[in-house]
Amino acid sequence: MRNSSPRFTSFTLPYNLTLDQPYRHSFSAFEPDGDSLVYRAVQPATGSLVTPSCGTPIPYVFYQAGQFQDPTTGQMISYPAGQFSTAFPVLSFQAVNGVAVPQYNLNATNGELLTTPVAQVGDYSVPVQIDEYRQLNGTWTLIGQVTRDIPYGVRNPSTNRNPTISSLQVTGAAAIQPVDQPVLVRPGQSVSLTLNATDPMQARPCS
Known part of the structure; x- marks a missing residue:
């Protein structure tokens, strides 16, 4: 059975994330054989020149209780102490x-990841594994896996704030497209999008 592994379509890293600000990051991959892909969080691993397979799991540490500011209301919210995990x-x-x-x-x-880093600046390891399934003899069968581990850097909000998209105009549309809804297009159709946004650090509109 021939098989090609999934290929990540973007290698942009989520650098300089700001505390208390929501972020989206895409682990999206392309599968040339048309197999079905499932994205899931896994435990980070390490290796060395002696063990280049990088198969040694990195243990999760505990974090202390703290507070963060709700980016919508400005309210300070407390959270309890706990331990990092594959799901967190x-x-x-x-x-x-x-x-x-x-x-x-x-x-x-x-493969879309949504987070809102809070309270502590620093660097995290965020690994995601793609499981590749193919239907063989009427049964979905796992035939391959690929993992990507990225650094997730969180910085102080005094250095940056996220811009906010206020509107999205699609050429040919009768009305403004909601920014949180998919843009529907036909195969072969040319699409022109205009995004309007404001940046609180600049205090002026940008597009």
């Missing part, structure tokens, strides 16, 4: 009705 490798919380809820949302279908 970054100190990332969102405020839900005044309560800190762990936030590490990895979409198993398309």
